[in-house]
Amino acid sequence: MLDIKLIRNDPEAVKAAIARRGEPTSVIDDVVRLDARVRAIGTERDDIRAEIKQLSKQVGALHKDGRGDEAAELQTKSRALGEREKALGEEADGLAEELRSTLLNVSNMPAPDAPDGLTEADNVEVRVEGHDPESYGPHQRIPHWESAEELGILDVDRAVRMSGSMFVMYRGAGARLLRALISYGLDRNRDAFEEIRPPTVVKTETMTGTGHLPKFADDAYHLERDDLWAIPTAEVPLTSMVAGEILDEAELPLRLMAHTSCFRREAGSAGRDTRGLLRVHEFDKVELYSFCTPEQAQDMHMEILARAEGAIRDLGLAHRVLDLACGDISGAGARTYDIEVFAPGADRWLEVSSVSWCTDYQARRANVRYRPTEGKGTRFVHSLNGSGLAVPRVWAAIVETYRQPDGSIRMPDVLLPYLGGMTEITGAR
RNA sequence: GGAGACGUGGCCGAGUCCGGUUGAAGGCGCUUCCCUGCUAAGGAAGUAACGUCGCAAGGCGUUCGUGGGUUCAAAUCCCACCGUCUCCGCCA
Structure with missing residues (x-):
């Protein structure tokens, strides 16, 4: 969420930023109004509390001296104050909750240099590599x-039989290729990123903490009996890992990566992209994640983008990098680059990575701070995330790009160390 | 799943039975200063976060796992939840 102080001090600037996303700015006015009331009532409540505390101390002292009558008098007075305090407290809590939920629905402010525009048509193509439409053979x-x-x-049919549509199953060499991609995705970042294997099922609290609930409840799988949720991305457990903690500046930037299954109901896109691996309910992904200082954030954003793109480039896949327009950046992001690979068989670009700089938006919600080496106090960290490797779509692009005239599929060189001598796929085994 | 014990500051650890200047003893760690040829040892002071008011100094409030309740007053009493540990059962 956004910094309430910033909204308080300069609501117009915040409105201007939000407007670039095409989101309504009236909520900012609501926030300002609510905030003023919360503080006014809060101050009044605090004063009464202070008075009650004073009285209570006196009551204690009086009892000790055996002056019960005087104490009883103060108790009556304090009781009356207590009722007033309770009423004010309920009002303050109610308003604070309203303020918070309003604030949670305000998206992050786009970075000043994020491209203007409201739809994906406005995304700016930063670069294209390896793509020549004429070069693809039949x-x-x-x-x-x-x-x-x-x-x-x-084997989609059998997967569908056991789990329903949009679930898939890899077999034989295909399963092995998938496993190779995961190892490849992790190993090439091992120089700087700590490998995490987090739980893939988390509590409601955890999903709420990262902002995936309640907003995206329809898009997540819920295990009702135990009230647990299947994660849509490793971002959820990775954020939660340090939620509520105060880190030392010396530990920053913290670089984490995780391979997990990701589960998405894709409620909003039923019937779209249903062929093959274009869109599936469960998929493997290697996620790159970083918490860092605001000063480190810009470089870190470029680093994660470079790592994600490098993985695709070294696989020899045609790809392009898009600088997302304000309106196309997801809620927590301030600046986002997408990487898309070209799948010549499907004849379309597939998003395989979304590298986002979330400034302190996520950190404020998850309450992740750090203690600066110089100076005092604490500051919110910046968080950044990007898919290091979204397996199904990369798998698909490899299968299509590396298909030979005889129907076999050659394996990219960089994967050979993970394939135990398998240089091509000619069948399942 | 059954039975029991427990959850206090950066860490260890008192306080909880018998509620009252306890935001919390003591220790460790850390910071600054003194002493010292250097280091060690020793001495002094300081050492939570957040909110709010204030130019500031500082004031007030909140936080002893989380959330409720009782009370004039809750780390202390009651309830629920979360978690940890021990034993038993079960099991990759």
Whole structure:
């Protein structure tokens, strides 16, 4: 969430920033109004509390001296104050809650240099690499859901039978390729990132802490009996890892990475992208994540982008980098770059990574701070995240890009160390 | 799943039975200063976060796992939840 003090001091600037996303700015006025009332009532309540504390001390002293009558008098007075305090308290709490929930629905302010525009059509293409539409042979123009099924390395029908539509199953060499991609994705970042294997199922509290609830409840899987949620991304447990903590500046930047399954109901996109691996309910992903100081954030954003893009580039996949327009940046982000690979068979660009700089927006909500080495007090950290490797779509792009005229699929060189001598896929085994 | 014990500041650890200047003894750690040829030892002072008011000094409030309740007053009493530990059962 946004800094209430910033809104208080300069509501117009905040409104201007929010407007760039195409979101209504009237909520800012609501926030300012609520905030003023919360503070006014809060001050009054605090004064009464202070008075009650004073009286209570006196009561104690009087009892000790055996002056019960005088004490009883003060008690009556204090009791009356207590009722007033309670009433004020309820009002203050109610308003504070309203303020908080209003504030939670305000998205982060886009970075000043994020491109203008409200839709993905306004995204700015930063660069394209390795893409030449003329260069693809007819053998590469076969969508993976056809070629992979034919080779027996992807089995959608049976997965659907056991789990429903939009679930998939990899088999044989296909499963091995998937596993190789995960190891590859983790290993190439091992120089700087700590590998985490977090739980994939978390409490309601945890999902709420990262802002995935209540807003995206419809998009997440819920285990009702135990009131647990399947994570939509490793971002959830990674953020929660340090939620509420105060870090030392010396430990920053904290770099974390995690491979997990990610679960998404895709409630809003039923019927779209249903073929093959374009959009699935459960997928593997290697997530890169960092907490750092505001000063380190810019470089860290570039570092994560470079690492995510590097992984795609070294796999030899055609790809492009987009600088997202304000209106297309997700709620917590201030600046986001997307990486899309080109899948020649499906004949379309597939988003495989979204690298976001969330400034202190997430940290404020999760309450992650750090203690500066110089100076006193605490500051909120900045958080950044990006998919290091979203497996299914990369898998699909490899299967399509590396398909040979004879129908076999050559393996990218960088994956060979993970494939135990398998240089091509000619069948499931 | 059953039975029991427990959850206090950066850490260890008193206080909880018998509620009252206890935001919390003592210790460790850390910071600054003194002493000292250097280091160690020793001495002195300081050492939570957040909110709010204030130019500031500082005042007030909140926080002893979390949330409720009782009371003039709660770390202390009651309830619920979360978590940890021990024993038993079960089990990859």
